[in-house]
Amino acid sequence: MTDEKWTAVDRYITELIVQPDAVLDAALEVSIAAGLPEISVTPSQGKLLYLLARIRRAGRILEIGTLGGYSTIWLARALPSSGCVVTLESDSAHAAAARTNIARAGLADIVDLRVGLALDTLPVLAAEGQRFDLTFIDADKPNIPQYFEWALKLSNPAALIIVDNVVRDGAVIDATSEDPGVRGVRRFNELLRADKRVSATTIQTVGSKGYDGFTIALVES
Ligand code: SAH
Ligand code: DHB
Numbered sequence: 001m002t003d004e005k006w007t008a009v010d011r012y013i014t015e016l017i018v019q020p021d022a023v024l025d026a027a028l029e030v031s032i033a034a035g036l037p038e039i040s041v042t043p044s045q046g047k048l049l050y051l052l053a054r055i056r057r058a059g060r061i062l063e064i065g066t067l068g069g070y071s072t073i074w075l076a077r078a079l080p081s082s083g084c085v086v087t088l089e090s091d092s093a094h095a096a097a098a099r100t101n102i103a104r105a106g107l108a109d110i111v112d113l114r115v116g117l118a119l120d121t122l123p124v125l126a127a128e129g130q131r132f133d134l135t136f137i138d139a140d141k142p143n144i145p146q147y148f149e150w151a152l153k154l155s156n157p158a159a160l161i162i163v164d165n166v167v168r169d170g171a172v173i174d175a176t177s178e179d180p181g182v183r184g185v186r187r188f189n190e191l192l193r194a195d196k197r198v199s200a201t202t203i204q205t206v207g208s209k210g211y212d213g214f215t216i217a218l219v220e221s
């Protein structure tokens with residue numbers, strides 16, 4: 001199997017099952033025109049986030065790493081009108097593109113985009129007493145362990161915590177890796193192993209954005 005075939009199958013799934021969406025396509029166009037890196041989740045992965053949020057009946061969602069708001073739009077669409085996504089982004093150009101895209105999607109009222117380093121904003125959310133039913137961790141990979149600890153602190157009972165990019169072309173199994181992202185994922189996995197509060201698994205994925213994976217953790221108490 002090749003990347004080419006993964007991409008072709010992803011296109012087939014997306015056209016048939018995920019289905020074309022002008023607002024999401026426009027969000028990607030705005031992001032590319034603004035020079036953002038093309039590292040958003042794929043359409044089929046975005047739909048998975050949406051479905052998980054609906055299955056959980058999430059009312060409040062936290063996202064760490066907004067980029068141009070592509071995954072934010074998928075998550076926000078899963079919410080009731082009383083719901084809210086708080087999304088954290090450190091890069092002001094990324095945040096500007098995201099604001100445009102979120103507004104065009106008609107979701108500006110339920111998305112609270114906060115610009116700054118996530119590790120600075122997370123304590124602010126805690127001080128505000130905010131709690132979430134689902135957290136999507138998708139920012140800088142060396143900080144995944146810290147983001148996971150914050151997600152646990154900010155979780156409602158039975159919350160889901162989803163972490164993107166935890167397989168990294170299979171590099172995750174290299175215990176000698178000096179890649180800070182791989183090391184971050186491996187430290188996160190050690191936390192998961194030791195933490196009795198969560199039940200988790202990791203699913204490897206292939207598709208139009210290559211070979212990677214995500215972890216889904218259920219907060220038990
Ligand atoms: N979730 C997005 C993709 C996010 S890409 C989607 O799927 O559509 C990762 C984003 O995290 C980038 O926009 C990057 O600027 C942001 N980021 C990196 N380090 C960060 C930090 N310390 N705090 C907040 N955001 C950060
Ligand atoms: C990168 C970040 C992501 O969130 C992703 O899904 C793919 C790549 C990156 O920083 O390279």
Ligand code: MG
Binds near residue numbers: 039040138164
């Ligand atoms: Mg990602």
